[in-house]
Amino acid sequence: MKSIYVGNISFDITSEKLRELFAAHGEVKSVKLINDRYTGKPRGFAFVEMDDESAETAISATDGLEFEGRNLKVNLAKPRGVWRMRRPRH
Secondary structure (H helix, E strand, O other), rough: EEEEEOOOHHHOOOHHHHHHHHHOOOOOEEEEEEEOOOOOOOOEEEEEEEEEHHHHHHHHOOOOOOOOOOEEEEOOOOOOHHOOOOOOOO
């Protein structure tokens, strides 16, 4: 199972539309749209889980694709701790 990062998505996108887009490349296990924890508004990115082989195909097919008026940025998601690293304070 691989988690795919999908960035630069329209704020109007639904998880169903995103699921349809990725389902063309294999079985989608889950779709998680990320919202701001304080405002509840979309943050413009999501995570899609697919099996390993389908994930690679989906990434190749959708990275840079124009979808709902935006060019998607799609790649393999990094482990959670990697993007949460903070810069040292001076």
